[in-house]
Amino acid sequence: MHNILVKVCMGTGGIAAGGDEVLAAFNKEIAEAGITASVEKKCSTHQVGCRGLCAKDVLVDVIINDRKVTYQHVRPEMVSRIVKEHILENVPVAELVAGDDYHNFHDKQFKVVLSDCGSIDPEDIDAYIAVEGYTSAQKVLGSMSPEETTDLIKRSGLRGRGGAGFPTGTKWEIAGKQVSDRKYIICNADEGDPGAFMDRSVIEGNPHAVIEGMIIGAYAIGAYKGYVYIRAEYPLAVERLRKALDDARRRNFLGKSIMGSGFDFDILVKLGAGAFVCGEETALIASIEGQRGMPRAKPPFPVYQGLWGKPTVINNVETLANVSYIVRKGAEWFASFGTEKSKGTKVFALTGKIKNSGLIEVPMGIPLRQIIYDIGGGIEGDRQFKAVQTGGPSGGCIPADLLDTPVDFESLAKVGSIVGSGGMVVLDETDCMVNIAKFFLEFTRGESCGKCVPCRIGTKRLLEILERITKGEGRPGDIELLENMSVDIKMASLCGLGQTAPNPVLSTIKYFRHEYEAHINDKKCPAGVCRDLLTYMVLPDACKGCGACLRACPAKAITGEKKKPHAIDPSVCIKCGACFDVCKFKAVKKE
Template identity: 60%
Template sequence: MSAQNLDRIEVHVCMGTAGVASGGAEVMAAFEEEFKKHGLIGEVKERNCKVKATGCRGLCARDVLVDIHIPGQEEVTYEHVTPEIVPTIVEEHILKGEVVKKWAAKKDYYDFYKLQKRYVLADCGKVDPEDIDDYIAHGGYEAIKKVLKEMTPEEVIEEVKKSGLRGRGGGGFPTGLKWTFCRASKGDLKYLICNADEGDPGAFMDRSIIEGNPHVVIEGMLIAAYAIGCKEGYIYCRAEYPLAIKRVKKALKIAEERGFLGKNILGTDFEFHLHLKEGAGAFVCGEETALIASIEGERGMPRPRPPFPAVKGLWGKPSNVNNVETFANLPLIINNGADWYASIGTEKSKGTKIFALSGKVKSTGLIEVPMGVTVRQLVFDVGGGIPKKRKIKAVQLGGPSGGCLPESLLDTPIDYDSLIAAGAMMGSGGVVVMDETNCMVNVAKFFLTFTQRESCGKCIPCRIGTKTMLDILERICAGEGREGDIELLESLAMDIKTASLCGLGQTAPNPVLTTIKYFRHEYEAHIKDRKCPARECPELIEFVVDEDRCKKCGICFKVCPVGAISWEKGKPAYIDKSKCVKCRECIVNCPFNAID
């Protein structure tokens, strides 16, 4: 490799939460040390080589992820990078031009991105989230410049309406229409609020956007504030996201210093002040009226509607609440046009949607796909399918308030209306994949445990109803189910959905209703046969080895933590029930399903 090819080399290191947790800072330091050692940075400034921190690029399970950018060459990604292998990557790849194949990303890494359309996440993994100049170099703040110079507030709202953008927080209400209500409300002072509370188990979409590109959220809020007529705004982010909090604070400070926030923004008479409010981590504060109460210093509890926040919101003033992903879509719409945006997705669900893919799937992480792809494509084309050669049983969409769809419905398109018709919901974007080892009664119990614990307790249907349903599910999983329990669960669920004050209570029974609808036979097996078909509920498992299925491999013997399993080579294993603590390690690790 000639000397001139060593100019303008960039190494991008994932410094999202997963990257930091996996040792991203140490990897960055190792690259910087090697770059100095070989004269790529330091005194030879004209080379302009960089080691740059970036946000999450999606495939979190492969962190620390590192991209090598050498001018004139194809980008190369390395997985599971540690400080120890950095010198080799620098020596072989950067200096000699030979990719270190044993650490380079393989085909399944690139397959993860094939179906994706990363528009909102386009700069995550490319932009330094703590460098406003890097954001600007990638086209940042061009949309707000266009809005202020070329468009009236009414024109901005019409453009958003024309795009078909719907709220990404879960409800899917048309964004432009929501803005119209707030703009039409009387009052000199109006508030704009970004909901970054994101409390769903396994969800990290909003967090990753803020961590990886906080300025795109700020720019989206500037566009919305101009359209609605807001001078004051809040980003409400849970304090349990320390990295996001840190980067938002820094982004707000530098944006104000550069004239993108405050008075006379970009030399115009537009004024917008943006503040950060750290939430205490209550799931109910994802509901907009509870969130507003929390900002006001009150306990986060929902308020009856009407009046809606667009009329009477924060401190009694007209207010508009959108979530992180909704705001992050706005620069795209302004820069590329409503027609371009509306060409993506389906007739009634436009654009892309970001999901957090987790559970029993080979490739877990953050993904962005066009509306209209099917659940099957999400699991198998993006996620790579189910590990350990097991069969898929269900996919839970929409967070703890979503529904569980069986294998027979995997071809359901992912759009607002199709998912609701199937019994699930878009929600904020959590997707949990389950295989044949998951008990659907236990799954329903897990999600209801979460929503019941997070209930604010203000209304009786949610406070008492979810607790009663949870008690029944716990009995069923413990082998104490009764005739009529299924019907009682269904009746309670419908009462809670009808009478609860806010969306948390109204949707909390969804996992129970959908698991009963599609997996009723598992409930009946628990109640009538005192059996758990998935062998997940310990009280309903006998913990005996089926000698016909046992392959005499000894895996169960090796993984038993209490020495309850005896085994000799060439003979079936045996479980001593007096020692067994029902931890299920033998069941989870047996590749032949030989333990009942």
């Protein structure tokens, strides 16, 4: 008897790469081969959530009697071969099997939150129950007091994964002690950092883990109702979450007297309307209440006065997804990973100029170098590493000589960045740091709500100065002005958005001041990115006179006879770089 299982990645990344077509192809081929009807072979196919290495999608696991083979870059037309050779004849198709990159990417990770993501069907509640799902909620509701539950989370050392790293147990404890007729728990799924997709993947891959975490949290603080505030831009996550909630209600994991415990709790889904600032907890509350998403001053903190003025706990998706595993495996087990002050693991979205970009989960305290070179496989094209940007628009850039910095809340703060929600963008020698700062300021300037002056006008002025510098119109004193106003904006702004928006500016000035100076004083962009500061020229000794650049130039700025060195007229050149890209002899110089 052969037990055959085919798992196709159907996260947003997997579907974008054609996962649904691949799954359909498997179903069709398997039916045509008559496998399901045969007595010796029992075969099932199902979708799974994000497996992390989206760059290799569509990823497919074929598991025959617990022997797993992973295929990468699977296209529908490859499926019939996999079915014929592997499923029917038990000979894996060697050239389609995922290589070392895939295994190196996974081997150095340690998965808690993502442990069931990418292996179970997110739309099947039984699949979650089969991996001990909802046993934690059952244990808590059946045999633990709210205080014991809070104490367990406190002992685990779990800290908020949304960015600020506030101890989750302490937050629950304060909310639990509030006397109120109503309390709320909110799951913050308004993930908005550019390039971040941690929370999305968790909800798409294992929505029940988040729901179970919310049930446990609600019980600990005494909430009768919960909300998941999720971006409308995550349609798949919303759909799977809604299905999971329906299924959980049907099984009495939500609703009246959950699992006969006498504890009532239900969860509503609230869609965000596309404002980054609504990830800030007081703005998020305003948004749920039907107000414009603008933050308000704290104190009072939401644990005292939150939604509708009632005590409210707001936890991030990843934080809540940790909870059921902590209950199941123990606080001590969770606290055994990570550093003294940052326990457990953290999920990161590893992107940028890195070979293996994707979703990773690592123990807190792992050095940046290991993430970038061991898991990420190093820099794309083996170019020179320049910096890694962590924490999204609120974070900072960490340079090469600090690559051994451990990734935890305290260490990253010490070097002028943050863990944040988990964005990690790798930059190489072809990235201009002034331009990177400009990119993030463009984002925060556009996403500022406009309520407070330092953020509303300050981010605009910061951006204008950065734009000026990248255009070659920087002035002496600009760097000092940027530094001074950044410090003031951070201190004077109302909410976390404004208080952190200048971080990309400050950290790039701190570690790459010479790049700013080159832009301002020498009118040069050392990385060759800022177009207004570039000059393209032909090196006469290297030019073979092939005419490729001449034909590629859209502005007709290049002249020259065949087999004689060509020349670029700088007054006509529009600096598009077409000549540079097309030249096979490296005869076009850009500086």
